[in-house]
Amino acid sequence: MREQRPRYHRIADDLRGQIERGELEPGGQLPTEFELVEQYEASRNTVRLALRRLTEEGLVIAGQGRGSFVRRSLKPAVWDWSVLESRTRHTSDEQGDQWASIVAESGRQPRQEVRVSIRRPPTEVAERLGLDPEKDLTVVRERIRIVDQDPYALADSYFPEELVRGTPLMLPEDVSAPGGVLASVGLVQARYRDEITVRMPTRAEVERLSLPAATPVAVHMRTGYDENSRPLRVMITILPGDRHVIRYDVSAE
Template structure:
């Protein structure tokens, strides 16, 4: 590749790198308007098509948003901190709001979620984790969570239908004390969870539900909850867009036992 004052690689990539650098160092701050196409053409001696390709790359990375006809703006990024270790903590939440609603309302943000409940034949990966036989059905609570009007993540929970058929889990509304507590009241308290995290590209369904721009990767975080007897009773599929989340794990070193 030819070498230019911008560095190596195709011209559109060089322009995108330069603009990305300005975003990262704060020269172009949140909500700042990018130079117009004409200004970028003049500054980088590039064609209109090349400039559009460079800006499109930044849009696909989630760094820039298009607000036609005003132009392109640096995206104000306020990622959601996702804490898997908080699932089994005590929940002193209000009757009106569950964990998600309570936590992010306290941060001054505007959370909301859409909940759908249905009875389905589970995906193969869910049936496998729940140790279900062919033909056994699950209840699924599908939740699409929003922050400040933007869809932030998917949280779909599957339960063996025979365990939860007559419970609150079947209602499409918030459960303030948490579905885990409902399971415990039914005699299936979860005491252990297996977490699996995968980095991947989204499915068409995830792209549609989360309104993702092309090229946005996601973290697919799947959790299986077990009772003390080792029975799997819940599988949760979380889909976390990479441009909207920070996953925070808290770890504590256990005290070392001294030998006499």
């Protein structure tokens, strides 16, 4: 015997179908909650459960006082991570320039804010840098990448303090040296290891990136090594899923 699905599931299914079939267009307004109450002969709370379900799927976005709308997908920024810093056009602060040019191509204004501090590393960073999280220090460059006033990604770099002590890296300026930040202090990255994970954003990330509901993030963690496999840096980039594609080109040679 098959009992029926809950009423708010059926309402959500019905609306989802309308969205997927294009009867409700991206950016278009859904019926108001009051109208849905009448259409489906359900209580307002039940209707709200259905709408919440769609919101969690990332299909709908609601605004107090405005209404509920079919979420439109942003044209994502494609970010190519397969290039080694030492081989790029030699103008950038770790991908910063690549990112800036991608953004500029679409006629928008890229910008980034940098904050530098000296801190004990979080455990996942300490592990990768081979440091003692209790005793060793790291220089942290926290950046927020902004497009036309809108925050787009967070990028935090961690350097072992002893490697960069007294260098320009410790200044809160936007360092743009030929060959990247590390080259500017005489360090050469020969190898990277990238680790990508996916999760829901923390409250802090939701606020700093002003993320809409149900927007997951990719966490891109890049550990850079010199030619002797000594770790030089960990860079952690938080990329909201609704506006980014991570790309790698891998070739046989």
